[in-house]
Amino acid sequence: MIIPGFIIAWATFPGVIVHEAAHMLFCRLRKVGVLDVCFFRFGNPAGYVIHEIPKDFTSNFLIAVGPFIVNTLLCLLLCFPAVVRVKTFELGDPLSYLLLYLGVSIGMHAFPSTQDAKSLWSAASQAARRLNPLALISFPVVILIYIANILSVFWFDYLYGVAIGYGLPVLLLNKLA
């Protein structure tokens, strides 16, 4: 089933907010000026961060992949305590389901956008000429981001959110038990 992207963005708005907040977090950490930010809006794109061009490639890379790190960790953090109640003991209640919704919504927006991939590719191309090793490994990362964005038509983003929020806690618990 294909659902328009804006409806998915509305339904999973916490993920959009965290995605933009993550870009902004890495701008702050790397002392890159943020000129404008929109955490969520009913439009396309649903959120954005406009920042100055970073002076070094590491900042470029971290700002681009920041949402992948932050959204993934937050997804796991929110879902982990709820999964044992819902999945293992089937004692789910509103709080557990709310946390799972928040976690999966946030996990769904972990992948950087194609716009993020585009700017990363352009910065990586320049940095690669200076043989920056991070720039060299960025190329496959950018390709993966593009693939993930293409596959989002087939619910890849949702599957990723479920895998991190639901599958990973179960896997970790099974390993520990």
Next chain:
Amino acid sequence: MFPANEMYTVLGRSLCKPCGERHLQAQPSQELPEGAVKAQQDPTVCAKCGADNGMLEWPTVAGAPLCDACRRQYVSRPYPAWIKLAMLAILTLAVVELARNWRLFQAYFEIPRAGKAYHEGRIEDAHALMAAAAAHVPELHHLATQERFLGGLCLIRQGKPAEAIPLLSEALRDWPEKDGSAPAFFLLVARIEDRMAQDHSAEAVPLIQELKTRFPDGARTADDLMLQAQIGAAFEAKDYDRFLAKAREAFQRDPDHPMSWAMLASALACKYAVTGEESFKTQATEALGKARAMAGEDKSIAEYLERIAHRLKSREIIDKKEYDRRFRAGAKGGKP
């Protein structure tokens, strides 16, 4: 002299605003290329608040010189309060969820450990773990059912089949599949052992046959129980030759178990008591010593061994009930 911040680069020429406008009007009417008109910036003057840094240049953000205060507004742009509050709220919810589900995590780890202990034959450990899991998640009745089942098994192992029967009956009542289930099997075992402990070993025989029919996989247990019932019946009928023969059979079947040595010692002690033959006493004493060494701290066997020692010393054969009446107030159940 004009301040640099009030100057413009117009088609490559550095001009003030009125001159720049005149210069543009003088151009033939056509679309201007991108970047044809640019405001000039004095790198020593803040582009936002106009703060002058004297001869020193301000650092830039997106090419614009900014004083430290204005620069901070961009490079350390604060998150809106609602974002901070929302983040705090969801993290608090996650912590609350973790705290209230802590007991579920504990049970999650206790249940498989209980299963492992059960399969390794550590029934007491399995029972303790399942009891803890059932206490942690009282909403899940099947955990309490399993705890009762394991509690019943512990009591059978402790030689208290009469006390095991109600626990196993309750476990069987709530067990999802009753026919052929483990509680049904052990409930029958408890009833058989209870009959034998009550010195009604003959009554145990049809129950053992039922066990064999209903649980073909438990044939080995049924055979062991049958042998025990025959030993018990022989003792109850004062047929000590048969008692000794069956005790020897049980010993050959499992010579590594202290109870096999104890039953052999018991039968030999009976033979000594009725015949007075020293060879029986010697063999009984030897078997008793072996059973004691193998039993170690096992209290249930220790009580049985104590009774055999009394038999050897007094040459008096009394059953457990009488022994308990004379020497141990309140004890229940036991071997011949």
